[in-house]
Structures are given as C-alpha cells and as structure tokens.
Amino acid sequence: MSSSGDPTNQRAALPDLAYAATLAGLVSMTPQRLQRLLRGRPAEQVFTDLRTRARLASRLMRAESIPGHRALRTAQILDAWRKAAIEANPALVWEQLSLSGTTVWRRGSPGYPARLAEDRAAPEVLFARGSIAQLDGPCVALVGTRSATYYGSSVAAELGANLSDAGVVVLSGLAAGIDAAAHEGALAPESPTPPVAVVGGGVDVVYPASSGRLWARLEAAGGILSEAPPGAAPERWRFPLRNRLIAALAHVVVVVESHKAGGALHTVAAADERGVTVLAVPGSVRSPASEGTNSLIADGCGMARDAADVLAALELACAGDSRRLGPGVVAATRASAPRDTLPPVSARLSATEHSVLEALEDVAVSFELVCERSGLELATTAVALEHLAALGLAVRSGSGWERRDGRRG
Amino acid sequence: MIASIPSATLLGVRGRPVLVEVHVSNGLPGFTVVGLPDAACREARDRVRAALLSSGLPWPLRRVTVNLAPSGVRKTGAGLDLPIAVGLLVATGELDSAAVCGCAFVGELGLDGTIRAVPGVLPLVDALSSPAVVLPPACIPEALLVGGQIVRTARSLRELVDALSGRIAWPDLALATPVHHQRVPAPSGTTAAGGYHAREPLDLADVRGQPVGRLAVEVAAAGGHHLLLSGRPGSGKTMLAERLPSVLPPLDEAQLLETCRIHSAAALPLPPAGERRPPFRAPHHGISAPALIGGGSSWMRPGEVSLATNGVLFLDELGEFPAALLDLLRQPLEEGVIRVARARATVSFPARFLLVGAMNPCPCGERQGVGSCVCSAAQLARYLRRLSGPLLDRFDLHVAVGRPAVRDLLDATPGESSSVVAQRVERVRRLARRRGVTANAELPTASLDQHAPLTKGARLLLERQLCSGALSARGLDRVRRVALTLADLEVSQTTVDEGHVAMALELRAGRTALLGGSREP
Numbered sequence: 012m013s014s015s016g017d018p019t020n021q022r023a024a025l026p027d028l029a030y031a032a033t034l035a036g037l038v039s040m041t042p043q044r045l046q047r048l049l050r051g052r053p054a055e056q057v058f059t060d061l062r063t064r065a066r067l068a069s070r071l072m073r074a075e076s077i078p079g080h081r082a083l084r085t086a087q088i089l090d091a092w093r094k095a096a097i098e099a100n101p102a103l104v105w106e107q108l109s110l111s112g113t114t115v116w117r118r119g120s121p122g123y124p125a126r127l128a129e130d131r132a133a134p135e136v137l138f139a140r141g142s143i144a145q146l147d148g149p150c151v152a153l154v155g156t157r158s159a160t161y162y163g164s165s166v167a168a169e170l171g172a173n174l175s176d177a178g179v180v181v182l183s184g185l186a187a188g189i190d191a192a193a194h195e196g197a198l199a200p201e202s203p204t205p206p207v208a209v210v211g212g213g214v215d216v217v218y219p220a221s222s223g224r225l226w227a228r229l230e231a232a233g234g235i236l237s238e239a240p241p242g243a244a245p246e247r248w249r250f251p252l253r254n255r256l257i258a259a260l261a262h263v264v265v266v267v268e269s270h271k272a273g274g275a276l277h278t279v280a281a282a283d284e285r286g287v288t289v290l291a292v293p294g295s296v297r298s299p300a301s302e303g304t305n306s307l308i309a310d311g312c313g314m315a316r317d318a319a320d321v322l323a324a325l326e327l328a329c330a331g332d333s334r335r336l337g338p339g340v341v342a343a344t345r346a347s348a349p350r351d352t353l354p355p356v357s358a359r360l361s362a363t364e365h366s367v368l369e370a371l372e373d374v375a376v377s378f379e380l381v382c383e384r385s386g387l388e389l390a391t392t393a394v395a396l397e398h399l400a401a402l403g404l405a406v407r408s409g410s411g412w413e414r415r416d417g418r419r420g
Numbered sequence: 421m422i423a424s425i426p427s428a429t430l431l432g433v434r435g436r437p438v439l440v441e442v443h444v445s446n447g448l449p450g451f452t453v454v455g456l457p458d459a460a461c462r463e464a465r466d467r468v469r470a471a472l473l474s475s476g477l478p479w480p481l482r483r484v485t486v487n488l489a490p491s492g493v494r495k496t497g498a499g500l501d502l503p504i505a506v507g508l509l510v511a512t513g514e515l516d517s518a519a520v521c522g523c524a525f526v527g528e529l530g531l532d533g534t535i536r537a538v539p540g541v542l543p544l545v546d547a548l549s550s551p552a553v554v555l556p557p558a559c560i561p562e563a564l565l566v567g568g569q570i571v572r573t574a575r576s577l578r579e580l581v582d583a584l585s586g587r588i589a590w591p592d593l594a595l596a597t598p599v600h601h602q603r604v605p606a607p608s609g610t611t612a613a614g615g616y617h618a619r620e621p622l623d624l625a626d627v628r629g630q631p632v633g634r635l636a637v638e639v640a641a642a643g644g645h646h647l648l649l650s651g652r653p654g655s656g657k658t659m660l661a662e663r664l665p666s667v668l669p670p671l672d673e674a675q676l677l678e679t680c681r682i683h684s685a686a687a688l689p690l691p692p693a694g695e696r697r698p699p700f701r702a703p704h705h706g707i708s709a710p711a712l713i714g715g716g717s718s719w720m721r722p723g724e725v726s727l728a729t730n731g732v733l734f735l736d737e738l739g740e741f742p743a744a745l746l747d748l749l750r751q752p753l754e755e756g757v758i759r760v761a762r763a764r765a766t767v768s769f770p771a772r773f774l775l776v777g778a779m780n781p782c783p784c785g786e787r788q789g790v791g792s793c794v795c796s797a798a799q800l801a802r803y804l805r806r807l808s809g810p811l812l813d814r815f816d817l818h819v820a821v822g823r824p825a826v827r828d829l830l831d832a833t834p835g836e837s838s839s840v841v842a843q844r845v846e847r848v849r850r851l852a853r854r855r856g857v858t859a860n861a862e863l864p865t866a867s868l869d870q871h872a873p874l875t876k877g878a879r880l881l882l883e884r885q886l887c888s889g890a891l892s893a894r895g896l897d898r899v900r901r902v903a904l905t906l907a908d909l910e911v912s913q914t915t916v917d918e919g920h921v922a923m924a925l926e927l928r929a930g931r932t933a934l935l936g937g938s939r940e941p
Contacts, residue, residue, distance in 0.1 A: 187797065379630075389635065389923060389926070390906075390920065393925065393926045394881075409933055410822070
C-alpha cells in the first residue's frame with residue numbers, strides 16, 4: 012500500500028491514504044477528532060474542504076460539537092487546521108512515509124486489522140512499521156507495570172516466549188518493565204510468531220529512550236503499530252487510547268503485574284467493555300507491584316499461572332471466533348497440561364544455604380532481614396547468597412534478595 | 421627617610437612574605453599605597469592615620485609612599501596595617517630602625533590604635549623568616565603552634581611603640597589572654613560552622629540494629645573508603661554518618677597542624693587544645709561552588725573540601741546537590757588537592773577527605789526496590805542523573821540502609837561503642853601504613869595481588885561476578901580493597917577469603933538498588 016509509484020509526478024494519482032495521513036498529522040489532531048472529521052468520507056475531499064471551504068467544515072464541526080470544548084475553542088482549532096492544511100503537502104507526506112518504510116491503513120481498507128475494524132472506537136488511520144499481518148491469528152496482550160519486580164519481568168518474559176512458541180502473537184505496549192520483558196521473551200530468534208507492539212507516540216519516536224535496541228529488533232522481526240502519525244510525541248493522553256487499541260486487538264489480555272490503580276487497569280477496563288477475556292498473574296500479597304493483579308483475581312478474574320492457563324483461555328475465546336486456532340496452539344495447549352511441580356532443590360545445598368534459601372521470598376528481602384531470619388553471621392549469609400545466586404536460586408533485586416525459580420537457570 | 425618592614429599576606433592556605441617599604445619625602449602631603457593592594461589593604465591609609473593620631477603619635481605632613489613588595493602578588497586583608505604604621509614611624513624617625521630590626525609585624529589597626537586579630541596567622545607566621553614576630557594578642561595561641569620564632573604582642577599601637585623603644589617591658593603573652601569568641605568575625609555564612617566540633621562526641625552505641633550500616637561505617641573508617649548511604653527517610657543514614665568521626669583514628673601532629681592551618685586561613689575557630697578528633701564538615705546542599713571547593717572574589721578562602729581534610733566531608737541529601745557541584749569533587753577525590761584558578765592567581769588547597777554521602781532513593785523517598793513510591797519514572801531518572809557515573813564510581817561502599825526493626829529500636833542493650841570499634845580501625849590503619857599507604861583505599865592496583873591475595877573460593881566468586889557483568893574491571897579493584905579491609909578487621913586473617921569478598925559485594929549492593937541494575941530478567 013505504501014508503494015504506489017512516484018508520488019511527486021502524479022499529483023492527481025495521489026491515493027486517499029496520503030490525504031488521510033496528512034490530516035492525521037495536522038496540529039492538535041486527536042484520534043477522536045479525526046474520526047469525526049472523516050466518518051468514512053474520502054480524505055481528499057475533507058482535506059480540500061478544510062483548505063478552501065473552511066466555513067463548511069466549521070459548520071460540520073459545530074453541529075457535531077466536539078465534547079469538552081466550547082464553540083470558541085472549536086473555531087480556533089478549525090482555524091489552526093485550515094492554516095496547517097494550506098501549508099501541508101500530502102505528496103511530501105506520502106513520499107516521506109514510503110521512504111521511511113511506514114505503512115498506512117484507513118479503516119475499511121484492505122490490510123486493516125480485521126478484529127480492530129469491528130471495534131466501535133476503531134482508529135480512522137493506522138501507521139505501522141514492520142509486519143502486522145500476523146494480527147489476524149490468535150493474539151494475547153501481555154500488559155503490566157513499568158516498575159516491574161524481577162518476578163514480574165521474568166514471568167512476562169517466560170509467558171512471552173512460551174506463547175510465541177505456541178504460535179500466539181504477543182501484543183504489548185513497548186513500555187519499560189512488563190511490556191519490555193514480554194517483548195524480549197517473544198523475540199527469541201526461533202519463535203514462529205513475531206510479536207506486535209502498539210505504541211502511544213509515532214512509530215518512529217522511540218520511547219522510553221532506554222528501549223531503543225528493543226524497538227529496532229521489534230521493527231525488524233515483528234511490527235510496531237500506532238494511530239499517532241510519525242513524529243508524534245508520546246504525550247500523556249495518548250496512552251489510555253493506546254491501551255484501548257491493545258484491548259481491541261487481543262483475544263485475551265494478561266495482566267502480569269500491576270500496582271493498585273496502575274495504568275494496566277485502563278487496558279483491563281477497555282477489555283471488559285469489549286468482552287475480551289482478562290487474566291491476571293497472581294503475585295505475593297506483600298508485593299505492591301502485585302496489588303492490582305491480586306485484587307483482579309479477588310474480583311473474579313481468571314488466573315494465569317503459566318502459558319497453559321493462557322492458552323486454555325485463548326481456546327475458549329477463539330471458539331466463537333471465525334478464525335480458528337492453528338494446530339500448533341492446540342497441540343501446545345494439550346502438551347503443557349500436566350503442570351510442572353516445584354523444581355527439585357539441588358541436593359548439593361549445604362545446611363547454611365538451606366536456611367538462607369528458606370529466609371528468602373518472592374519479593375525482595377533485605378540482606379539484614381535474611382541474616383536475622385537465618386540466624387547466621389553477615390559474611391556467612393553473604394557467601395551463601397552468592398552460592399545460591401550462582402545456582403540460579405536467588406537473585407539480587409532492588410535493595411535485597413529475591414528467591415528465584417531454579418528452572419530458568 | 422625609608423623603612424622596610426617584613427610582613428606576610430595570605431594566598432589560599434599559604435602565607436607569602438611581603439616587604440612593606442615606606443618612603444617619606446618632601447612634596448605635597450599625600451599617602452599612596454602601591455603594589456597590588458586589595459580594597460581592605462588600600463583602606464589601610466585611613467586606619468593608620470587615625471590610629472597614629474589617637475595614639476598621640478605624629479602624622480607626617482609630607483609625601484608618603486608605601487610599596488608592598490613583591491609588587492606582582494595580590495595583597496589581601498587588613499593584616500598589613502600594623503607594618504605600614506611601624507614603617508611610617510621608622511621613616512619619620514619616631515622609632516629607631518635598630519629597634520624594629522629582625523622583627524616582623526602582622527595586625528589590623530583600630531581607629532583608636534588597638535591591634536586587632538587577622539585570619540590565617542598560622543600560615544602567615546609559617547611564611548615569615550624573621551627571628552621575631554609581633555602579633556595581635558588574640559592570635560598568640562595560633563602562632564605558638566608553629567614555634568621556632570620569638571612571638572611578641574601588644575594591645576595597642578602606643579604600647580607597641582613604648583615596648584619597641586624600651587620604655588616598658590613587652591606585655592606577657594599569657595596576659596594577652598585570647599578567647600575564641602574575641603576572634604575576628606568570620607566572613608558571612610560561616611557562623612553555622614560554630615566551633616570546631618559543634619556537638620558533644622556522638623557514639624556508635626546509640627545506633628540500634630543496623631548491622632550492615634554499622635559495618636559500613638567501620639569499614640569506611642578503617643580503609644578510608646568513601647561511603648554512600650541510601651535509604652528512606654528515617655532509616656538512620658545521617659545518624660550513622662555523624663558517628664563516623666568517632667571511630668576514625670585521632671589526628672597526629674602533622675595532620676593537626678595542617679587542619680589548624682586550613683581553619684586559620686578560613687578564619688574559623690581552631691580545634692581547642694587537646695582536641696584530636698578529625699574535622700567533620702556537613703555543608704548544606706544550597707552551597708555555592710566557591711564555598712565548596714574554595715576561592716572567592718578577592719580572598720582565596722579554603723572551601724569545605726579543604727576544611728574537611730584529614731576528616732569527613734558529609735553531603736547529606738546528595739541527590740539535592742546540583743550535578744555540576746558534585747562533579748567538582750572529582751579532582752579532589754582523585755588527587756587529594758583542589759586547584760582553584762582565578763584570573764589573578766591559581767591556588768592549590770589540600771583536599772584529602774573521607775566522603776560520606778546520604779540520599780533518599782528517589783525524590784519522594786519511599787522507593788526501596790519496590791515500595792509505595794509515588795515518583796514517576798521521569799522524576800526518578802532526573803533525580804538519579806544528578807549523580808554522574810564517575811562520581812558514583814568513587815564510592816567503594818554503597819549501602820542501602822533499611823529502617824531498623826521495631827524490636828531493635830525498643831531493645832535497651834546498646835550496640836558496640838565507638839571506642840571498641842576505633843581500636844580495630846586503628847589496627848587496620850597500622851597494617852595499611854606497613855603497606856606504604858595511609859589507608860587500604862589508596863592501595864595501587866598493581867600491589868593488590870601482593871597485599872590482598874585471594875583464596876580459591878574468593879577468586880571463583882569474583883570470576884562469576886565478572887562473567888555475569890555484575891562487576892566491572894574498576895569495580896573489581898574496589899571490591900578487592902574493601903575485602904582486604906574486611907580481612908584486616910579480623911585479627912587472624914592474612915588472606916582475603918570468600919566471606920570477605922561476598923561481604924564486600926554486599927557492601928556495594930546499594931548501587932544496584934539505587935540504579936535498578938538487576939531489574940532485567
């Protein structure tokens with residue numbers, strides 16, 4: 012769709028998408044306003060209306076009154092749009108999009124994710140880098156807090172890897188913490204189904220800056236999707252909208268870790284509105300990062316202990332869906348049915364290491380507390396902890412030590 | 421018609437000899453001071469004139485030229501009032517030149533002829549080579565710390581003239597009883613510094629629980645390792661840091677003299693007689709750069725880093741200090757001196773201190789790995805960005821201090837007292853001196869293998885840390901030095917074993933807690 016000949020020479024042949032993308036990039040444009048403005052009308056017509064017959068556009072907008080704005084403000088916005096539209100050059104926008112390898116879809120155009128098109132709040136225009144065709148398959152969103160614990164990050168990575176192995180598209184927001192861990196897990200080189208990220212800002216605006224490398228890997232191996240035009244800053248208001256997209260695209264939403272009133276709960280609310288299954292990963296009752304997920308479970312939300320739980324929920328969720336689960340997914344669901352038991356704690360552990368291991372929990376325990384619980388000297392405890400860390404049974408986390416599941420070496 | 425009187429002026433923490441030449445000749449009555457005097461020095465003219473007249477001495481109605489040699493060095497302060505007055509009296513024949521021969525003068529004059537104290541007498545006297553010096557009464561105790569010269573004093577210009585011409589005996593030095601509160605008022609803003617040690621000695625026995633925090637303080641004192649304490653408000657970071665001087669070894673003669681010299685140059689009270697505790701400086705985070713590292717517009721005053729020499733520089737709320745200010749500390753931490761360059765002069769101040777920082781793990785203070793912190797990721801990043809990597813690298817010890825357990829707080833049995841800990845610290849410092857350094861933290865990398873041999877277990881543990889990327893090459897040396905100090909603290913240890921290394925790693929674990937280094941799966 013991005014390649015439609017040389018746009019500079021064929022101004023008349025410029026596709027409708029070029030105008031839609033230009034409109035999306037106008038100053039103070041939001042997805043809601045774009046939706047009102049386009050409403051299935053050809054973008055080229057709206058664009059010329061805005062440029063030349065501002066009064067018509069203005070009447071349209073006033074009649075539909077943008078909620079939350081007084082008429083004066085609406086007039087100001089329209090004025091700003093008109094000025095921006097006069098300066099904008101759709102041909103140039105189109106050329107830049109194709110040069111940067113960014114694909115554009117309009118709602119209803121072929122290639123627009125089918126599941127999203129059915130949604131009430133579906134964005135008029137979508138931008139993507141990489142490939143997002145896999146979104147037609149079964150799709151699970153892994154979401155959670157940005158300040159994840161070691162436990163949360165490792166569970167997210169594990170779920171990401173196992174789901175991706177089972178042929179499920181892992182969907183997340185490419186934020187720090189759980190999102191990043193889930194993508195890392197799903198990006199394992201041999202994974203058959205590349206993950207997709209839905210981001211708040213433009214697809215070319217790396218945010219947070221620390222995830223630049225992950226961003227590039229995802230662009231190469233999977234896909235990055237956004238309703239914000241390229242170059243759009245990741246402003247605050249964009250993230251709840253982004254969460255709505257994640258909920259609309261996924262068959263199942265799994266909350267890995269969430270603080271009380273965390274941002275991931277926006278996604279849960281959006282999923283609930285759409286009747287999308289929500290699962291939560293249980294955590295320690297002492298960990299603030301699991302407060303949100305634990306209360307979801309208390310409220311009757313399903314539990315995701317491992318990929319098998321998620322796959323079972325996915326099978327149910329997809330039962331009524333026109334698209335069936337691939338054979339790989341079904342096989343994986345069956346195969347992982349018998350749950351692993353606790354890892355056999357290595358018989359090599361000494362008595363002191365045993366007592367130190369018993370002093371640890373799934374949340375960080377301060378070194379001093381470990382000493383106190385095990386009743387050992389500081390140096391003895393430190394040595395035992397380092398040994399346990401070498402065996403993969405303990406890990407330094409935050410300001411203390413956390414018990415670690417030995418299976419994941 | 422011409423007189424030359426030796427005196428001295430202060431440049432940084434060093435005195436520089438100055439020859440005050442006074443020339444009186446016929447011509448229009450006038451008084452000129454040449455030879456790079458600063459404002460206070462140029463005002464000497466009016467003070468000297470009033471002091472002479474109120475002492476009943478004649479003011480020459482002739483042309484007077486005062487030259488302060490060497491002319492290229494900037495002269496600061498009012499300490500040259502007295503030599504100018506004496507030079508004038510000699511040049512006008514009021515005093516016999518033989519009477520002032522071999523005698524140097526330092527002092528400020530009051531309009532009534534009183535001789536007033538000046539800052540930095542200790543380094544000034546150091547710089548003077550004349551066999552005798554005449555000083556303001558309040559400066560006598562400082563001058564006596566140096567020794568080697570005949571020290572004389574007089575309360576007023578009249579008394580001085582009488583004593584010089586032999587009409588009366590020199591006033592008794594002991595009679596000129598100086599008291600500290602009579603000293604010159606210190607430059608603005610230093611009142612908080614109060615006495616040398618504002619408070620009674622604090623004892624480590626007051627700290628309840630906190631075994632790791634206590635150990636960190638002990639290791640910092642024993643090995644001279646810089647210490648960073650991070651933790652939530654109320655966890656006892658400041659309490660621990662303030663007790664560090666109590667376990668440091670007492671100052672020796674040379675150190676005491678150096679500390680006195682710096683305090684004298686800064687016009688701060690000297691340690692009282694018999695006080696051997698190392699200095700403890702805790703500047704507020706609103707401090708300016710010149711106040712921290714030294715300098716100033718006219719007077720090169722030593723900053724907090726120099727005042728903390730031989731002692732502790734405690735930066736509470738390290739995260740609140742501007743980043744640019746903290747990076748100024750890198751040179752003194754590396755070289756033990758701070759060079760302050762100004763247009764007129766470049767001055768080296770000594771700056772060998774033990775740096776202790778305390779900070780909250782985040783702006784709201786509640787972040788402890790995972791906690792009830794309300795800071796956004798951006799706020800946190802901005803907060804942590806103030807601490808540059810190179811500065812954080814200087815801290816061998818980085819401990820995340822947890823709130824003490826309730827049981828420990830209510831437990832009435834006191835912890836180990838500072839005096840017991842100080843004995844162990846003293847022994848470790850002795851071992852370090854045998855290795856040719858004053859503290860283990862200064863051991864060069866090359867000699868670590870010789871002085872801190874590792875056992876097999878310790879080597880394995882370090883290898884694992886290096887392979888997993890938890891430790892860098894620079895971090896490795898730091899861990900080894902701390903492990904050596906830990907080994908030294910045990911009486912019977914000659915090698916660094918696994919326990920020492922594991923504990924040394926634990927004593928820098930606060931770094932990962934603060935920067936969240938181990939969050940990645």
